Amino acid sequence: xxxxxxxxxxxxxxxxxxxxxxxxxxxxxxxxxxxxxxxxxxxxxxxxxxxxxxxxxxxxxxxxxxxxxxxxxxxxxxxxxxxxxxxxxxxxxxxxxxxxxxxxxxxxxxxxxxxxxxxxxxxxxxxxxxxxxxxxxxxxxxxxxxxxxxxxxxxxxxxxxxxxxxxxxxxxxxxxxxxxxxxxxxxxxxxxxxxxxxxxxxxxxxxxxxxxxxxxxxxxxxxxxxxxxxxxxxxxxxxxxxxxxxxxxxxxxxxxxxxxxxxxxxxxxxxxxxxxxxxxxxxxxxxxxxxxxxxxxxxxxxxxxxxxxxxxxxxxxxxxxxxxxxxxxxxxxxxxxxxxxxxxxxxxxxxxxxxxxxxxxxxxxxxxxxxxxxxxxxx
Numbered sequence: 124x125x126x127x128x129x130x131x132x133x134x135x136x137x138x139x140x141x142x143x144x145x146x147x148x149x150x151x152x153x154x155x156x157x158x159x160x161x162x163x164x165x166x167x168x169x170x171x172x173x174x175x176x177x178x179x180x181x182x183x184x185x186x187x188x189x190x191x192x193x194x195x196x197x198x199x200x201x202x203x204x205x206x207x208x209x210x211x212x213x214x215x216x217x218x219x220x221x222x223x224x225x226x227x228x229x230x231x232x233x234x235x236x237x238x239x240x241x242x243x244x245x246x247x248x249x250x251x252x253x254x255x256x257x258x259x260x261x262x263x264x265x266x267x268x269x270x271x272x273x274x275x276x277x278x279x280x281x282x283x284x285x286x287x288x289x290x291x292x293x294x295x296x297x298x299x300x301x302x303x304x305x306x307x308x309x310x311x312x313x314x315x316x317x318x319x320x321x322x323x324x325x326x327x328x329x330x331x332x333x334x335x336x337x338x339x340x341x342x343x344x345x346x347x348x349x350x351x352x353x354x355x356x357x358x359x360x361x362x363x364x365x366x367x368x369x370x371x372x373x374x375x376x377x378x379x380x381x382x383x384x385x386x387x388x389x390x391x392x393x394x395x396x397x398x399x400x401x402x403x404x405x406x407x408x409x410x411x412x413x414x415x416x417x418x419x420x421x422x423x424x425x426x427x428x429x430x431x432x433x434x435x436x437x438x439x440x441x442x443x444x445x446x447x448x449x450x451x452x453x454x455x456x457x458x459x460x461x462x463x464x465x466x467x468x469x470x471x472x473x474x475x476x477x478x479x480x481x482x483x484x485x486x487x488x489x490x491x492x493x494x495x496x497x498x499x500x501x502x
Contacts, residue, residue, distance in 0.1 A: 124207040124489060129157040129197070129220050131182040131213040133164040133175075134351075134379075139294045139405055140212070141171050146482045148173060152489070157200055158216075176200060182215060183354055190215075198223040208492060210485070212236050221259025228499035230492045232485075233260060234267040234291070235277070237424060238400035256282045265488045267291045269402030272423035289488075293403025293424075295478030296412045303414030303469045304388055306461045312343035313391035313454045318383060318406040319350045321360040326396025326420065328360075332443040333396075333450055334373045341454045349386055351379035387413045391461065392453045395419040398440035403428060403476075411472040414465035418449045428476070434468035 128144065130136050136144070136156055144154055154173040158164075159180045167175045178200065180193050197219040201209065209231040211220040217233040224231035256277070260266055266283045268274035268290055277283045307314070315334070319325040327348065334346035353359035368374035380386055383406075387393070393410035395417070401424035410417050411428060417435035419425040429435040436449040453461070 124493060125153045125155075125205070126208055126210060126489075127155050127157050127201065127204055127206040127220075128173075128210045129178065129212070129216045131159065131180060131216055133158050133161045133167055135213065137163040137166045137170065142295070142297050142478050143482055143485060144171050144173055147485065147489075150486060155204055155206070157197075157204075176204070180215065181354070182213070183356065183358070194219045194222060198226055201227050201229060208232065208489065210234070214239050218255050218259045221256075221263065225259070225262050226499060231263050232265045232267065232488055232492070233263055234269070235273050235402065236269055236294075237402035238273055238276075253280055253282060260287075263287060264492050265289060267484070267488075269293045270424045270427060273400075273402070289484070291484055292476040292480055293408055293428075294405055295481035296405070296408040296472060296476055297478045298412055298473060301384065301387075301409050301412035303412070303465065306391060306415065306458070306465050307389060308458055309391055310458075311341055311454075312345065313341065314345040314347065314389055315392050315394050315450060315453075316347045316349065316386060316390040316410075317394045317396075318380075318386075318409075319348075319395065319397065319404075321348075321350050321353050321365075322358050322399065323360060324358065324397065324399035326398060326440070326446075329396045329441065329443040329446055330394060331368050331374055333447040335371075336443070336447045337450045337454060338373060340451060344450075344454055345375060346373060347375045347377055347386070347390070349377040349380050349383065383409060384413070387415060390415055392416045392418060392435075392450075394446070394450070395425060396438065396440070396446050397425060398422060401425055408472055408476050411468035411476070414462075414469045416453060416461055416464040417468060418446065418453065428471075430467060430471060434464050434471055 136158055148154055156167050156173055156175045157178045160177050179196055201223040209220050209224055209229055211217045211233045213236055260283050266287050274288050317330050337344055365376050369376055393415050395404055395407055397420055403424050407417055407428040417429045419429055420440040421437040422440050431437040438445040438449050
């Protein structure tokens, strides 16, 4: 089949979808990636080996004029590429590709990789987004969700039909690439690591405040932050704030990492204090696969990746004091307990989050829709 895979960044394709795309190409599918250009675009061609077409998109933009232009561009690309099916990821790509699929009569399999900031509240923006989702997903034969809460919300709101909704274990993780290693022995000097986009809703402010308090008890503790800077705006952590934390000595900012594995190998514990509407955070899957204890929030998408008290700890969202308490438990834990937690995390990922489960689900979905094109419909 000729497939178009559309995502909101080339970074996302290379880091989260490459295993799936290679498996689909090995099965004989022809793939074109439709995504914005960034530092990872060349790797789509050289490392994955599929075709690439640039999609002009501002993933956090809200200008009606620019968004209408992005939708027109999506429709134009789908008409020009004439795929047998579309695989879409991330919010805007799901919506715009869904509308393009309806207009062109192209089967689409959206993957709801989280609901983002829009569904964090219940205002007019959430209501508008729900209407667009309902319209965009109306003709989708299969819609993948990454956690039960998101699936249930869409079903209850009538945004998808019950027969089309299916659960995936996030994006899965390549267990051969992310292998377990012993938790480093660093008594009194644990290394905590947060890997995330630099958005406030990822809990980065709570992480910095908890780090400040933990260092009063464990002054040698290290708190690292990895992730690329976002477009300046109210949702983004400003570079000036990062510099202030670094000058204060509470945060080591590592920037965006092309290969996170060496950084994970140095970590005692991976922290994800997010209150963003996550799908299933890939950073937590990679941490578990590498045998690292995890601290994350008791929220949709995050809570499924940790067994509280066994492979890590769940904390309340937006609560730096609760996060601090969990970090202190990790900092004061004996080495054998940390190792036991890391092993439990690896076992959980092996059971539930192997990338092979995701690859198999997509292969089955494509077999189901092969040759079935819905009639074109109006937007």
